[in-house]
Amino acid sequence: MADSFPLAMASIGEEVRLESIRGGEKLVHRLTAMGLTPGVSLNIVQDAGGPLLLSVLDSRIALGRGMAQKVMVSVKQT
Template identity: 35%
Template structure:
């Protein structure tokens, strides 16, 4: 199994799965409420000027690189 990497390091078009969240409890709870739960697939649809557009559970979210760096993911093989 490959080690998890921060979502901020994932290239546009890459599909991954959530491996964990390394953030404060309040931010982790907020991300979980948005659907960022373990093993949930995420697709980076756009990487643009310090932010990512990601698709998760049929919803698209814009995340700053700082927030995206707290979401740990593994590539989908």
């Protein structure tokens, strides 16, 4: 696994790869249902200090800071 960091620390416009979710079974199930699975590419669309707005596959998802702290990502290699 590449050097990973919490999604909440990613910058606007940065494309990252989801590495893992550090949470309980319910959190993992909830995020998986929204398309957040290991290996998926995420793009940070908006970060106004509250929830993060993410572009995932063909959708946009708002993710609270608490959850974003538990989603571990790495910078996507081109």
